[in-house]
Amino acid sequence: MDVEAYVRQLGQQARAASRKMMAASTADKDKALREIAVAIDAQRQVIQAENARDLEAGRASGLDTALLDRLELNMSRIDGMIEGLHQVASLPDPCGEITELNYRPSGIQVGKKRVPLGVIGIIYESRPNVTIDAASLCLKAGNASILRGGKEALHSNQAIAKCVQAGLARAGLPEHAVQVVETTDRAVVGALITMPEYVDVIVPRGGKGLIERISNDAKVSVIKHLDGICHVYIDANADLDKAYNIALNSKTHRYGVCNAMETLLVHEGVAAAILPRLAEAYSAEGVELRGSAEALKLLPNIQKASEEDWDTEYLAPILAVKVVTSFDEALAHINRHSSQHTDSIVTENFSLARRFIAEIDSASVMINASTRFADGFEYGLGAEIGISTDKIHARGPVGLEGLTSQKWVVFGDGHIRQ
Numbered sequence: 001m002d003v004e005a006y007v008r009q010l011g012q013q014a015r016a017a018s019r020k021m022m023a024a025s026t027a028d029k030d031k032a033l034r035e036i037a038v039a040i041d042a043q044r045q046v047i048q049a050e051n052a053r054d055l056e057a058g059r060a061s062g063l064d065t066a067l068l069d070r071l072e073l074n075m076s077r078i079d080g081m082i083e084g085l086h087q088v089a090s091l092p093d094p095c096g097e098i099t100e101l102n103y104r105p106s107g108i109q110v111g112k113k114r115v116p117l118g119v120i121g122i123i124y125e126s127r128p129n130v131t132i133d134a135a136s137l138c139l140k141a142g143n144a145s146i147l148r149g150g151k152e153a154l155h156s157n158q159a160i161a162k163c164v165q166a167g168l169a170r171a172g173l174p175e176h177a178v179q180v181v182e183t184t185d186r187a188v189v190g191a192l193i194t195m196p197e198y199v200d201v202i203v204p205r206g207g208k209g210l211i212e213r214i215s216n217d218a219k220v221s222v223i224k225h226l227d228g229i230c231h232v233y234i235d236a237n238a239d240l241d242k243a244y245n246i247a248l249n250s251k252t253h254r255y256g257v258c259n260a261m262e263t264l265l266v267h268e269g270v271a272a273a274i275l276p277r278l279a280e281a282y283s284a285e286g287v288e289l290r291g292s293a294e295a296l297k298l299l300p301n302i303q304k305a306s307e308e309d310w311d312t313e314y315l316a317p318i319l320a321v322k323v324v325t326s327f328d329e330a331l332a333h334i335n336r337h338s339s340q341h342t343d344s345i346v347t348e349n350f351s352l353a354r355r356f357i358a359e360i361d362s363a364s365v366m367i368n369a370s371t372r373f374a375d376g377f378e379y380g381l382g383a384e385i386g387i388s389t390d391k392i393h394a395r396g397p398v399g400l401e402g403l404t405s406q407k408w409v410v411f412g413d414g415h416i417r418q
């Protein structure tokens with residue numbers, strides 16, 4: 001296969017489809033989403049059979065248990081895909097909204113209209129249900145999309161792609177509004193991220209290595225985050241029962257996710273009261289603790305933390321723990337080591353809570369809440385295409401609105417500039 005020519009064809013088809021999608025009605029987009037759900041429901045057996053081929057190949061190639069679990073499409077996960085499509089269909093359409101419409105002294109009216117981004121390329125690994133998440137969000141926001149899943153999910157993704165195509169056809173929308181790449185050739189990624197004439201935005205979802213490569217080589221805008229080094233700070237004024245539950249949930253609810261806590265900071269005024277209790281709970285969950293010198297005095301059986309630990313996203317049952325002498329020391333530590341994803345404070349001091357929100361420069365900043373809430377569904381976005389730690393365009397969980405932009409609109413009645 002001539003990969004360059006293949007990706008260029010995908011891009012040309014996506015660009016043509018995006019022009020039609022810009023004018024698509026909310027009713028047509030919602031119909032497509034519901035028809036895709038009907039097609040997936042009807043093709044359950046086919047999807048599972050193709051998924052079984054991927055699982056068999058994955059076992060043969062030595063994929064570990066965690067990756068095989070991410071790859072599997074059981075009936076419950078197919079139900080989740082169908083439910084997700086209906087949820088996105090029920091969300092308000094962000095496109096077409098005109099805001100900030102005002103008369104100017106010249107007599108013209110000036111406002112902003114929300115519009116699709118155009119063509120979105122999404123590069124992801126392992127989980128084939130991401131194909132539906134990505135397709136549905138891009139479609140609802142009026143975009144065309146090119147989806148490049150991981151090689152380990154090739155057959156699953158192609159089966160899902162046929163359902164997407166069927167739904168688009170039944171709704172009368174362009175068949176190339178959603179295209180799933182049909183080859184596992186890695187050169188596709190390089191071609192896709194260097195075609196600004198056809199692709200407007202790239203969204204990488206995967207490991208740090210993939211995202212770094214795309215960020216370094218892309219010639220189009222990238223919506224991404226590299227690390228999820230998230231902190232919880234237990235202040236001297238914390239309610240210790242709240243602190244216990246938040247610190248435990250932030251780490252142990254799920255390990256391999258970007259919004260899991262990786263460093264726990266505890267004020268020295270409450271460390272003796274809360275850390276032994278937490279250490280016992282973490283031990284019961286199989287979490288390895290790595291502590292600062294002050295933490296080791298309270299927890300002598302844990303491993304000493306290295307400087308590298310404060311900058312590590314473990315994505316595993318490992319937690320760095322540091323005892324700090326003040327709120328300001330906690331702020332300084334977070335602003336030095338945070339990846340600007342999600343950071344939380346546990347405190348009953350309103351003034352310190354306000355300072356934390358003002359002075360922590362992260363995409364999500366929380367008061368008395370688990371970092372695990374940093375998620376598009378939990379934020380009321382319905383779903384998310386990913387998390388952004390960038391500061392331009394989209395920041396934090398990226399839902400439908402993050403897949404749109406705004407353009408200026410001017411209304412006149414024969415007005416000319418004097």
